[in-house]
Amino acid sequence: MRARYTDGRAAVSQEAECGIGQDAVTIRVNDSTHVWAYHELARADDGNGRIVFKRKADTGERLTFEPDAKDVLKAVAPNLFTPRAQGVESPRVVVGVLAAAWGVAAAFLIGIPMSAQPIAGVVPAPYRAQIADISWSQVNAFTEYCDDSDEAARILNEMAHRIMARSNVPHRDEIWITVVDAPFPNAFALPDNSIIVTDDLIQLAGHPDELTGVIAHEIAHIERNHVMTNIIRQMGAGIFFDVVFGGAGAGQAIAVASVNLAGLRYSRGDEEEADARGLDYLDAAGIDTGGLARLFERFRELHEEHGGEVPTLLSSHPATPARTAAARARSRQGLAPSLSDRDWRVVRQACGGSAAPAVED
């Protein structure tokens, strides 16, 4: 059988006469003879028509047959005509890559969330302050500090400290509530243990216990270190996305968003934990948890009325029926409001808000 042979020492090919044996091909070129055993060979052509053999230990030698030699060669060396011989990886490799990919994904996307809380607990104070500065810059970009809110903030902080003292919340001296003017009803905790309450949330609340319920919930987030935990969790996801997906920058966007206002969202588990702990605070302080249930109900009605146009507090604190029911289940009648009528009026008037209606029973 005729073929062409290149010796790997010069870029020329020579006519060769090949003897096709059962175990090997014998190549006669000019005065020299080479014997290539089939099991020592690999394909070099990727099915481009002609059939090219090379030695597995690549010496640069090539033996090229015309396409019509396929049947003869395939009969004696079928292993050189399998997909694998032509460079297609085995199913075992594909399964291995699949397993490795999802293993790495699991390590990041499960391992990082699981280890996020311990890591968050050891973030040094200066770094925490630095992260808080970034969050504050976002708060300042979207809200305005109110000159007339000092008295309201004092009242809310006194109320919060009363609650925390009853439940012996650690680091309670570091927690500080600030009232801001913002075009959306929301409350959220920052990495430096600040709690931001917007004037729209205050206006939305029909009773001081409703507002107190939200603040108790935010205090629980701080006590359980959910803010930093969430940041660590999102950073892990961001790094995973960037490294595995080739540094496209999407991961960095996630990480940056995690320290921005829009990223201050918690996992469902964090929310449930903060709910339960917040209700504990209210119970211990003798405050009716029904207020929080009424606020959830109010948000749900607003959401229905506006067809999903109330994205702020609802997006980070979804008012699900289960949460409403949990707060209502622990409600006790006949308890005094968490703020006096006078204090509630002062709080309501923060940031130029309207005077408070009479405290509801």
Add this chain to the structure above:
Amino acid sequence: MTVEAAPAQSFSHTGRFFDVLGLALKNAGLTVVTLTLYRFWARTAMRRRLWSRAWVMGDPLEYTGSAWELVRGFLIALPTFFLPWIFVAYIAPLVMNPITAAWLGFGFWVLLVPLIAAARYWMRRYQLSRTRWRGIRMGLAGSAWSFAAASWGWWVLQVLSLGWYTPAARMNRAKLMWENTRFGDQPFEFADDGESPQKGLWGPFALGWFAFPIAYMASIFVVVMVFASLGMSGVFTPTPAGETPTEPNAVAIFAMIVSFGFAFLFTMLLCWAPYNAASMNRIAGLLSLDGARFRLRTKTFPLFFVTLTGWLISIFSLGLLAPVGGFLQVRYVMNRLEIIGTPKFAEMGQPVIEGPRSGESLGDAFDLDMGVGVI
């Protein structure tokens, strides 16, 4: 006896669109389900396919790289590039003084310019070392860091000259790259034909430099007018009869932004196609191997359509079918490349320079070759 007939066209690419598309679809599917880890096998398979369809004087090229080499390169890039990058991108903004972190980030991005140039060089070195023709290996000598430093200097000059140094920079890079390229033990030469290397480039470059902003602004105007007329006719915001729509809806805004993007792509490729065709032809025209010269005959509009098609395939497939776009460009160029004269192949042996043991590392991180390669 050699079988070097003298074909009218010395280079050709016999890759078929649907053959390459089929492989690209398989690669895309496996790349998605493996969270992109399959990309090393995908690249290798695509390169084997494309190389084996590239014919030079009657014999095909051969790609001998393996996916595991690419994996090894990626694992090397993890600590050497990704860890510093994670610090700069994620950690520094949170734990450092904002100004210091910003300077660190800026410095990192400035360093990226030479780093990308070096990565391109390493990538080319790896791919050439895994490319054989008639059993003889190719290679790339020289220092990647020297290339990166020179490339960085030219980049600075490009910036300072508002782009007008670009033709010179492009030819400088090509000269440095090709003079270090080897076929076996034979170096390519970047010939001095007595003319400026940028001969024939300044006109097309000036055309691109002036025409692109004008064409883009004109296309923006057209897009705005089209959307305004569609908006006035109520296509985007159905309004009751007798009422005039007041605000564009989100669909209209999104469609307009997308139209701006496509207008940018279309005008950029169209306005710069003459320059790209001229510079590719000029670079090929200056190359020689053992006295044999090369000639490339790319033309503006075919190159524009091939490039645009490649981009559109890449965009609409979210990058997953980018190699198909790369293949179209490769096939177009290969089929228009000729060699004038015949090098003394019988005297060309294997190269003395060794190829790298691992794959492209940073080239993969920066995705420098659309998954296709230097071919």
